[in-house]
Amino acid sequence: MYSVLKQSIRPRLLATHNQFRTMITAQAVLYTQHGEPKDVLFTQSFEIDDDNLAPNEVIVKTLGSPVNPSDINQIQGVYPSKPAKTTGFGTTEPAAPCGNEGLFEVIKVGSNVSSLEAGDWVIPSHVNFGTWRTHALGNDDDFIKLPNPAQSKANGKPNGLTINQGATISVNPLTAYLMLTHYVKLTPGKDWFIQNGGTSAVGKYASQIGKLLNFNSISVIRDRPNLDEVVASLKELGATQVITEDQNNSREFGPTIKEWIKQSGGEAKLALNCVGGKSSTGIARKLNNNGLMLTYGGMSFQPVTIPTSLYIFKNFTSAGFWVTELLKNNKELKTSTLNQIIAWYEEGKLTDAKSIETLYDGTKPLHELYQDGVANSKDGKQLITY
Amino acid sequence: MYSVLKQSIRPRLLATHNQFRTMITAQAVLYTQHGEPKDVLFTQSFEIDDDNLAPNEVIVKTLGSPVNPSDINQIQGVYPSKPAKTTGFGTTEPAAPCGNEGLFEVIKVGSNVSSLEAGDWVIPSHVNFGTWRTHALGNDDDFIKLPNPAQSKANGKPNGLTINQGATISVNPLTAYLMLTHYVKLTPGKDWFIQNGGTSAVGKYASQIGKLLNFNSISVIRDRPNLDEVVASLKELGATQVITEDQNNSREFGPTIKEWIKQSGGEAKLALNCVGGKSSTGIARKLNNNGLMLTYGGMSFQPVTIPTSLYIFKNFTSAGFWVTELLKNNKELKTSTLNQIIAWYEEGKLTDAKSIETLYDGTKPLHELYQDGVANSKDGKQLITY
Numbered sequence: 001m002y003s004v005l006k007q008s009i010r011p012r013l014l015a016t017h018n019q020f021r022t023m024i025t026a027q028a029v030l031y032t033q034h035g036e037p038k039d040v041l042f043t044q045s046f047e048i049d050d051d052n053l054a055p056n057e058v059i060v061k062t063l064g065s066p067v068n069p070s071d072i073n074q075i076q077g078v079y080p081s082k083p084a085k086t087t088g089f090g091t092t093e094p095a096a097p098c099g100n101e102g103l104f105e106v107i108k109v110g111s112n113v114s115s116l117e118a119g120d121w122v123i124p125s126h127v128n129f130g131t132w133r134t135h136a137l138g139n140d141d142d143f144i145k146l147p148n149p150a151q152s153k154a155n156g157k158p159n160g161l162t163i164n165q166g167a168t169i170s171v172n173p174l175t176a177y178l179m180l181t182h183y184v185k186l187t188p189g190k191d192w193f194i195q196n197g198g199t200s201a202v203g204k205y206a207s208q209i210g211k212l213l214n215f216n217s218i219s220v221i222r223d224r225p226n227l228d229e230v231v232a233s234l235k236e237l238g239a240t241q242v243i244t245e246d247q248n249n250s251r252e253f254g255p256t257i258k259e260w261i262k263q264s265g266g267e268a269k270l271a272l273n274c275v276g277g278k279s280s281t282g283i284a285r286k287l288n289n290n291g292l293m294l295t296y297g298g299m300s301f302q303p304v305t306i307p308t309s310l311y312i313f314k315n316f317t318s319a320g321f322w323v324t325e326l327l328k329n330n331k332e333l334k335t336s337t338l339n340q341i342i343a344w345y346e347e348g349k350l351t352d353a354k355s356i357e358t359l360y361d362g363t364k365p366l367h368e369l370y371q372d373g374v375a376n377s378k379d380g381k382q383l384i385t386y
Numbered sequence: 387m388y389s390v391l392k393q394s395i396r397p398r399l400l401a402t403h404n405q406f407r408t409m410i411t412a413q414a415v416l417y418t419q420h421g422e423p424k425d426v427l428f429t430q431s432f433e434i435d436d437d438n439l440a441p442n443e444v445i446v447k448t449l450g451s452p453v454n455p456s457d458i459n460q461i462q463g464v465y466p467s468k469p470a471k472t473t474g475f476g477t478t479e480p481a482a483p484c485g486n487e488g489l490f491e492v493i494k495v496g497s498n499v500s501s502l503e504a505g506d507w508v509i510p511s512h513v514n515f516g517t518w519r520t521h522a523l524g525n526d527d528d529f530i531k532l533p534n535p536a537q538s539k540a541n542g543k544p545n546g547l548t549i550n551q552g553a554t555i556s557v558n559p560l561t562a563y564l565m566l567t568h569y570v571k572l573t574p575g576k577d578w579f580i581q582n583g584g585t586s587a588v589g590k591y592a593s594q595i596g597k598l599l600n601f602n603s604i605s606v607i608r609d610r611p612n613l614d615e616v617v618a619s620l621k622e623l624g625a626t627q628v629i630t631e632d633q634n635n636s637r638e639f640g641p642t643i644k645e646w647i648k649q650s651g652g653e654a655k656l657a658l659n660c661v662g663g664k665s666s667t668g669i670a671r672k673l674n675n676n677g678l679m680l681t682y683g684g685m686s687f688q689p690v691t692i693p694t695s696l697y698i699f700k701n702f703t704s705a706g707f708w709v710t711e712l713l714k715n716n717k718e719l720k721t722s723t724l725n726q727i728i729a730w731y732e733e734g735k736l737t738d739a740k741s742i743e744t745l746y747d748g749t750k751p752l753h754e755l756y757q758d759g760v761a762n763s764k765d766g767k768q769l770i771t772y
Contacts, residue, residue, distance in 0.1 A: 080699045276694050298694030305691050308662050308684030311706030313466045318704040320697030 024048040024059070028133035029367040030095040032085070034077030037374045041075070041098065041367040044089045048137045055112035056139045060122060064167035064385040065102030065131035066355060067373040074098070081324055083128035097130025098370065103166035104136065104143070113140045121148040121166055125331075127324050132370050134360070134386060144335070146342060157346035164383055165345050165352045168201075172353060173341045174334070175323045176205035179272055179294050180213065182326070182333075183319075188214035190266030192240070194283045196220040196248070197274040197299060199230060201353035201381065204237055206272060208350055211238025216264055218257065220248045220283060237351070248282035257286055270294070277302025289314045296321040355383035410434040410445070414519035415753040416481040418471070420463030423760045427461070427484065427753040430475045434523045441498035442525045446508060450553035450771040451488030451517035452741060453759040460484070467710055469514035483516025484756065489552035490522065490529070499526045507534040507552055511717075513710050518756050520746070520772060530721070532728060543732035550769055551731050551738045558739060559727045560720070561709045562591035565658055565680050566599065568712070568719075569705075574600035576652025578626070580669045582606040582634070583660040583685060585616060587739035587767065590623055592658060594736055597624025602650055604643065606634045606669060623737070634668035643672055656680070663688025675700045682707040741769035 026048055031040040050059055073079035075098060085094035106120040116122065122143035124131065129142065146169070149160025161169075180186070186193065193210060197203045198219025210217040219239040223246060224230060231242040241260060247253040261268050267288040273280045274297030284293050284306050295304055295318065310316040327334040344350035356379065358369055366384075373382035412434055417426040436445055459465035461484060471480035492506040502508065508529035510517065515528065532555070535546025547555075566572070572579065579596060583589045584605025596603040605625040609632060610616060617628040627646060633639040647654050653674040659666045660683030670679050670692050681690055681704065696702040713720040730736035742765065746755055752770075759768035 281689070295694055295697040297698075303667070303691045303693045304697065305689045306704070307689045308681055311681040311690065311704070312683075312708045313706075313711075315706055315708070315711065317706075318692070318697070320699075320701055320703075322698045322701070325699075325701065 022050060024050050024135055026133060026135035027366045028089055028130060029098045029370050030089060030091065031075055031098065032091065032093045032095045034075065037072060037075050037098075038371050041371055043365040043367040044091055044095065046089045048135055050108050053108060053110040055110045056141075057110040057137060058106055058113060058116055058122075058140050058143060059108045059135065059137050060104035060143070061107050061135050062131065062133060062386045063103040063105055063121070064163040064357075064383050065099050065133075066168050067099075067370060067377055067382040067384075068101060068171060069377070070171075071099050071101075071132075072374055072377070074100075081127055083130060097128075097133065099131035099133070100124075100127045100129065101168060101170050102129075102131025103146070103163055103169075105148075106143075107135075109140070115140055116143065116145060119148060119150075121146045121161070123166065123170055126328075132366070132384070134366070144338065146338075147346070152346050155346075159346050159348050161342065161345055162352070163385055164355050164357070167383060168352065168355065168381070169338065169341060171323060172201045173205050173209075173350070174327070174337050175296060175321065176202050176209050177337055177341060178323065178326060178333075179296065179321050180206060180209055180215065180270070183294065184270045184292050186213075186215045186269055187266055190216070190264055191270075192216040192218065192261055192264065192266060192268040193270040193272060194218040194220070194268055194286050195272035195274075196245075196279045196283055197272075197297065198234055198239065198242060200274060200297075200299075202272075202274065202296065204234070204353055205350075207234055207237045207239040209238075209344075210240075212344065212349060216240040216260075216266065218243060218260075218268075218286070220245055220279065245279055245282070248286075249278055254285075261288070267291075272296065273304065274299055275302075276300045276304050278305070280304045281306060284310060284316060284318070287314070287316060291316050293318045294321040295319070296323075353381060355381045357383045357385050360384055360386050408436060410436050410521055412519060412521035413752045414475055414516060415484045415756050416475060416477065417461055417484065418477065418479045418481045420461065423458060423461050423484075424757050427757055429751040429753040430477055430481065432475045434521055436494050439494060439496040441496045442527075443496040443523060444492055444499060444502055444508075444526050444529060445494045445521065445523050446490035446492050446529070447521050448517065448519060448772045449489045449491055449507070450549040450743075450769050451485050451519075452554050453485075453756060453763055453768040453770075454487060454557060455763070456557075457485055457487075457518075458760055458763070460486075467513055469516060483514075483519065485517035485519070486510075486513045486515065487554060487556050488515075488517025489532070489549055491534075492529075493521075495526070501526055502529065502531060505534060505536075507532045507547070509552065509556055512714075518752070518770070520752070530724065532724075533732070538732050541732075545732050545734050547728065547731055548738070549771055550741050550743070553769060554738065554741065554767070555724065555727060557709060558587045559591050559595075559736070560713070560723050561682060561707065562588050562595050563723055563727060564709065564712060564719075565682065565707050566592060566595055566601065566656070569680065570656045570678050572599075572601045572655055573652055576602070576650055577656075578602040578604060578647055578650065578652060578654040579656040579658060580604040580606070580654055580672050581658035581660075582631075582665045582669055583658075583683065584620055584625065584628060586660060586683075586685075588658075588660065588682065590620070590739055591736075593620055593623045593625040595624075595730075596626075598730065598735060602626040602646075602652065604629060604646075604654075604672070606631055606665065631665055631668070634672075635664055640671075647674070653677075658682065659690065660685055661688075662686045662690050664691070666690045667692060670696060670702060670704070673700070673702060677702055679704045680707040681705070682709075739767060741767045743769045743771050746770055746772050 152160035271293035538546035657679035
């Protein structure tokens with residue numbers, strides 16, 4: 001996290017040489033000890049010297065950053081990938097920054113930076129950057145450029161990215177796209193994938209991307225009072241079929257699914273599991289021989305449970321998916337995947353998962369907005385905008 | 387199963403042309419309906435004309451054939467791979483032959499057969515051949531040749547194969563060898579595999595083959611009154627470490643295993659699971675990042691249960707192993723694997739899993755010997771010799 005280390009120490013030293021130049025006063029949400037976000041978060045002010053950029057440095061201001069489940073787990077200390085603690089924000093005790101996804105606008109670049117200019121939209125190249133903050137100082141290679149709306153328009157695209165699309169592009173759409181394309185070759189127009197968590201953000205992206213790639217899909221969702229309405233909306237997004245967890249677990253319903261697959265002339269080759277427990281058993285059973293299930297979440301808090309016979313006699317394989325690890329050392333794959341998602345957004349072919357947006361206007365300390373965001377996450381994904 | 391179809395129909399037609407030539411009267415154990423072996427097996431006599439072999443035909447007599455769990459499951463109708471039913475043994479209703487593993491001696495070959503001669507030892511090339519029988523008529527490519535003891539001696543080998551080694555070579559030793567070599571590259575002298583079912587036949591082969599290939603291993607076994615003695619015998623066979631299921635499930639014991647692995651300079655990369663349930667969870671947890679577990683059995687009748695976090699954050703993969711399917715269309719792999727096992731037997735480096743042998747002497751119908759074998763399988767693997 002050298003970009004974090006720099007951002008207050010160097011400006012402070014410079015401050016002794018020139019008391020009269022402008023400084024940006026920035027805010028970041030930090031924690032020194034793991035715990036529940038409502039107990040351990042605080043807002044730290046720090047300064048960024050915008051008159052003395054090193055040649056490769058870039059100053060950005062935040063446009064928006066979401067509250068993701070993994071951000072909460074990082075603060076709780078139960079997530080394997082963790083930001084380093086630092087005194088670089090000016091705290092006495094070493095503290096870690098919060099947030100992994102976010103959209104920034106470049107406000108100034110150093111003399112050597114040719115890939116970025118003021119006004120460009122960027123996202124962090126890596127996780128653990130700390131996106132719950134108003135501004136950041138980094139190097140050019142800490143950021144990946146996205147087209148801003150003016151640039152999309154100049155390129156003749158029907159749409160520019162929204163702040164929500166840019167701020168939430170790194171995890172869910174990439175997860176859905178990579179799970180559908182990076183492991184198993186599905187034959188367009190024929191083969192099927194099946195997923196549980198069909199109403200989750202990744203689930204909705206997978207249904208849409210599946211349709212864009214002409215893959216057949218089955219989305220498993222929980223029963224609910226407005227089931228018909230939700231089924232219709234998921235089919236509208238792109239799901240070929242939508243079934244309930246009861247149907248997923250039912251022996252009687254199995255032949256119906258087999259018939260769908262048979263009629264298509266393809267096979268069910270891929271399952272996407274973000275639930276675990278019985279739900280994972282159910283979707284695994286639907287696969288044809290040599291099927292693969294990718295587990296990317298465990299919303300039921302139950303382990304993944306698979307009958308021995310599937311492994312031995314159907315050559316079933318169960319593996320994991322973690323977008324952070326897959327893309328950590330594969331910038332090319334990250335760039336090509338991002339470019340595909342951006343293109344679909346610009347063409348209006350992909351709908352983003354809506355977030356509940358709260359504007360930071362300075363009336364409340366920044367960390368309280370994110371604490372509220374954590375508390376309200378049960379109602380939907382929370383995005384703090386600036 | 388064309389070799390089965392031929393063996394009585396053709397001799398019967400020929401019999402109308404020559405009433406005076408010799409015929410071999412053979413016995414085979416068959417069933418017409420699935421069920422418990424004690425209820426559905428019968429012995430069928432059939433004749434093989436040994437004076438009118440077609441150019442590629444081979445007549446063999448049986449030296450020994452074991453009772454395997456999969457043979458029992460086939461008769462019960464709960465095994466996915468099944469022999470075709472035929473009237474070729476002379477039954478009115480179509481009937482299926484029993485037994486998949488067995489050792490035969492060639493007694494006569496057709497004029498075109500150059501790869502085999504009388505006295506050679508052979509095993510079936512494929513499953514579902516029907517090995518619970520006294521004789522068989524097949525084509526030369528229905529059989530794979532093994533060295534008989536005289537041939538091993540002539541080649542200067544210290545040992546010839548025993549009937550037990552030949553009759554049980556196709557499943558357990560191949561399963562152990564292929565699981566250890568075909569999927570993950572373990573670095574000799576450093577890397578580890580961990581297996582449950584350490585006292586099973588495959589488990590003992592895996593410990594021995596692991597030592598021959600210089601892989602470190604941990605065998606998990608159930609606690610028992612003579613634990614120390616069994617641990618000592620498994621270490622003598624080749625297991626680096628032997629632990630109990632309680633230790634496998636214990637959080638407190640985990641660091642001891644981590645330390646063993648750390649001291650070796652290697653990683654635990656492969657788990658072999660024939661138990662399922664908690665035991666499979668335990669061995670999966672011992673693997674380093676990017677580990678693979680192969681499931682080849684489910685002795686606990688519990689499903690394979692894996693925490694979501696292993697999949698996502700340790701990139702764990704769980705797959706199946708079925709020797710029948712792997713080798714079905716890969717004769718080259720089967721031959722090279724068999725040759726390695728044969729070489730180790732001939733050099734006295736590999737000890738076979740002992741069977742409880744019963745000689746067929748004609749005093750009881752053949753199917754009763756196999757019915758007794760099924761009933762006595764709880765005491766150890768049963769081999770009927772001829």
